[in-house]
Amino acid sequence: MKLIKINLIITFSLLFANNTIIMPDISNNNLQHSTTNVLEIDYMSQIQPILYQNCTSCHGASGGLNLNSYNNLMNGGNSGDVVIPSNPSSSIFWQRINNGSMPPGNNPDLSSNQINMIAQWIDEGALYEPFESIDYESQVQSIFNQFCTSCHGGSGGLNLSSYNSAMNGGNSGDVITPSNNLTSILWQRINNGSMPPGNNPELSETQKNLIAQWINEGALAEPFTCGINGDYNFDGFINVTDIIASVNIIIGVYEYSECMDLNGDETVNILDILNMVNHILNN
Numbered sequence: 001m002k003l004i005k006i007n008l009i010i011t012f013s014l015l016f017a018n019n020t021i022i023m024p025d026i027s028n029n030n031l032q033h034s035t036t037n038v039l040e041i042d043y044m045s046q047i048q049p050i051l052y053q054n055c056t057s058c059h060g061a062s063g064g065l066n067l068n069s070y071n072n073l074m075n076g077g078n079s080g081d082v083v084i085p086s087n088p089s090s091s092i093f094w095q096r097i098n099n100g101s102m103p104p105g106n107n108p109d110l111s112s113n114q115i116n117m118i119a120q121w122i123d124e125g126a127l128y129e130p131f132e133s134i135d136y137e138s139q140v141q142s143i144f145n146q147f148c149t150s151c152h153g154g155s156g157g158l159n160l161s162s163y164n165s166a167m168n169g170g171n172s173g174d175v176i177t178p179s180n181n182l183t184s185i186l187w188q189r190i191n192n193g194s195m196p197p198g199n200n201p202e203l204s205e206t207q208k209n210l211i212a213q214w215i216n217e218g219a220l221a222e223p224f225t226c227g228i229n230g231d232y233n234f235d236g237f238i239n240v241t242d243i244i245a246s247v248n249i250i251i252g253v254y255e256y257s258e259c260m261d262l263n264g265d266e267t268v269n270i271l272d273i274l275n276m277v278n279h280i281l282n283n
Helices: 002-018 043-054 070-075 092-098 112-123 136-147 163-168 185-191 205-216 240-250 270-282
Strands: none
Touching: 043 070, 043 112, 092 112, 136 163, 136 205, 185 205, 240 270
């Protein structure tokens, strides 16, 4: 038994060394859950330290832009908003960091990990604190009931009075694209203020961001739960297929999944694979 375990460890170590792996048919299309990254960036503990280290020596007020706090950053500078929630590519703040023009001169650029973290934070809605996973019935449907169902109980073929009817779309087709709020007609109309129409009050930014997050989490009827930690393909077992999925996460072929983080250190690594190997050997 120990020899089998050692051989498995050596095999996977060699795979990591070569950064390659033979992949079975466990494509993302076969998964029963969204593989979109779980919202996890916290502004104060992850973004503000980057700004303190790289930005605030100039941008305590330069150009009217003060990066000493979340509120100052979100208030923008003399040229207007520098962060566009859910859209890093349109955010001047991220553009300047990504193209290396900020920090200026001979100051060192941010690392790729820092740049990607800022992009993810903006993509998640540029929130001060990350939301918990969204529950449709208590959080999204309540917004629809307040703002939408007085017209869209059936108008235009679109009925937003329940999860199933919302996901069925309207006369023009689907209005929600799971895992992509930017291409979801429902969120587009809410975000640009065309819905609710006329003099009806718009949704707050918090409500818009909550709907965007719900869509990006997969537009699920209930918050995603892992089931069995380590069971990537939801077949009810931990086996070599799940180990291979973990390797693919580590080398960047698949996106991070909290369900594969068996030891709770917020990353998928060799320790999680060893836990899975031990689980298989003991069962």
